[in-house]
Amino acid sequence: MKKILVTGACGFIGFHLSSALKKRDNFVIGLDNYNSYYDQNLKYQREKVLNEQDINIVNADINDKDIVRKILEKNKIDTVVHLAAQAGVRYSFENPDAYVSSNLVGFVNLLEVLKSFKNIKLVFASSSSVYGLNEKIPFSTDDKTDSPANLYGATKKANESIAYAYHNLFQIPIVALRYFTVYGPYGRPDMAYFKFTKSILEEKPIEIFGDGNMLRDFTYIDDAVEGTISAIDYCNKFDIFNIGNNKPVKLMDFISVLEKHLGKKAKLKHIPVFKGEMLKTYADIIKSQEKLNFNPKTSIEEGLKHFVKWYKSYQKDN
Ligand SMILES: NC(=O)c1ccc[n+]([C@@H]2O[C@H](COP(=O)([O-])OP(=O)(O)OC[C@H]3O[C@@H](n4cnc5c(N)ncnc54)[C@H](O)[C@@H]3O)[C@@H](O)[C@H]2O)c1
Structure with missing residues (x-):
C-alpha cells in the first residue's frame, strides 16, 4: 500500500486526487492552509467529503517545515504529491507576495525537508503557463520555456529548475506535471468557466477577451487525476509531462457548449486582451501517452455537462 501526502488536498485537484487515491486503497493524508x-x-465542503472517506x-x-517533517515521519510517507500553491494568473498582479511565499519559498522548504528522507518521491504541479509566450503549437516538453507571460508561470518554471537541482544533488525522484486548464465539479471559482456559468445563470454579462478566438486546451478533472496517478507509479528519476487534453477549443465554442447545458444564452461583453494572458494553450501529449499511458477521454460536451450538474446543486446549497 502506498502512503501518500497530498499538499493542497482541499483544493480542486487535490480533493479529486485524494479521493481517487483512497479508492485505490492507498493511505492518504492531506495538508492545506x-x-x-x-x-x-468550498474548501471546507471538499474537506468534509474527504473526511467521510x-x-x-x-x-x-x-512553509512550516516541522509539521511537514512530522507528517512524513509519523505516517511513513513514500510519495508526496505537491499541489499546494498560489494559482491564478490575474491575482499575481494584485498579490505577488502570495506567489513568492507559497510557490517559491514554500516549494524550497518542502524540498529541504524531503532531502533528508531516503526514498520519498515527489510529484508536483507545474503548469502550461511555463510555455508563456511560445508561438509553436502544440506545446511540447522538448520546447524551450524561457518566456513566461506572468509571475505565476515564472514561479512554475522556477519550480521545475529548482526540482531538477534537488533531484541532482539529493537523488529525490521527481516528476513535474504541466496541467492544462483543469475543469470539473468542485472546481475553482476564480476560473473563467466557473465565473461564466455563474454569470450566465444570473443573466449578467460575461467578459470575453478580444474576439473570443483564444484557444484553450481544457482538461477534465478525471483525466487529470488519471494522469497524476500514472505519474506517481512512474516516478523514479526526474521527468516532466504535459497533462492536457490535446484538443484545444476556441473560447466562443466553449461558451456555446456551456449555453447549451445551461439552457441560457450568454450576454457578451468584449474587453481588451489582458496583458499577461496566454492567447493559446495546446498540449502535445505524445510523451505522456507513451510513458504514462495517458489518454484523456472526456469531451468538452461531457465534461461541462458534469460541471453544470454539480454547479446547480452547489449553488442551491450556498
Ligand atoms: N486547475 C488548473 O487548471 C491548474 C492548471 C495548471 C496548474 N495547476 C496547479 O495545480 C495545483 C492545484 O491547483 P488547483 O486548481 O487545485 O488549485 P486550488 O487553489 O484549488 O488548490 C490549491 C490548494 O493549496 C492550498 N494552499 C495554497 N498555498 C498553500 C500553502 N502555502 N500551504 C498549504 N496549503 C496551501 C490552498 O488553500 C488550496 O486549497 C496548483 O499548484 C496549481 O498551480 C492547476
Whole structure:
C-alpha cells in the first residue's frame, strides 16, 4: 500500500486526487492552509467529503517545515504529491507576495525537508503557463520555456529548475506535471468557466477577451487525476509531462457548449486582451501517452455537462 501526502488536498485537484487515491486503497493524508484566495467554504465542503472517506487533513502551511517533517515521519510517507500553491494568473498582479511565499519559498522548504528522507518521491504541479509566450503549437516538453507571460508561470518554471537541482544533488525522484486548464465539479471559482456559468445563470454579462478566438486546451478533472496517478507509479528519476487534453477549443465554442447545458444564452461583453494572458494553450501529449499511458477521454460536451450538474446543486446549497 502506498502512503501518500497530498499538499493542497482541499483544493480542486487535490480533493479529486485524494479521493481517487483512497479508492485505490492507498493511505492518504492531506495538508492545506485553507487560504482565502477563493471561497473557503468550498474548501471546507471538499474537506468534509474527504473526511467521510477517512482522509484526514492537517491544517498547516507548507512553509512550516516541522509539521511537514512530522507528517512524513509519523505516517511513513513514500510519495508526496505537491499541489499546494498560489494559482491564478490575474491575482499575481494584485498579490505577488502570495506567489513568492507559497510557490517559491514554500516549494524550497518542502524540498529541504524531503532531502533528508531516503526514498520519498515527489510529484508536483507545474503548469502550461511555463510555455508563456511560445508561438509553436502544440506545446511540447522538448520546447524551450524561457518566456513566461506572468509571475505565476515564472514561479512554475522556477519550480521545475529548482526540482531538477534537488533531484541532482539529493537523488529525490521527481516528476513535474504541466496541467492544462483543469475543469470539473468542485472546481475553482476564480476560473473563467466557473465565473461564466455563474454569470450566465444570473443573466449578467460575461467578459470575453478580444474576439473570443483564444484557444484553450481544457482538461477534465478525471483525466487529470488519471494522469497524476500514472505519474506517481512512474516516478523514479526526474521527468516532466504535459497533462492536457490535446484538443484545444476556441473560447466562443466553449461558451456555446456551456449555453447549451445551461439552457441560457450568454450576454457578451468584449474587453481588451489582458496583458499577461496566454492567447493559446495546446498540449502535445505524445510523451505522456507513451510513458504514462495517458489518454484523456472526456469531451468538452461531457465534461461541462458534469460541471453544470454539480454547479446547480452547489449553488442551491450556498
Ligand atoms: N486547475 C488548473 O487548471 C491548474 C492548471 C495548471 C496548474 N495547476 C496547479 O495545480 C495545483 C492545484 O491547483 P488547483 O486548481 O487545485 O488549485 P486550488 O487553489 O484549488 O488548490 C490549491 C490548494 O493549496 C492550498 N494552499 C495554497 N498555498 C498553500 C500553502 N502555502 N500551504 C498549504 N496549503 C496551501 C490552498 O488553500 C488550496 O486549497 C496548483 O499548484 C496549481 O498551480 C492547476
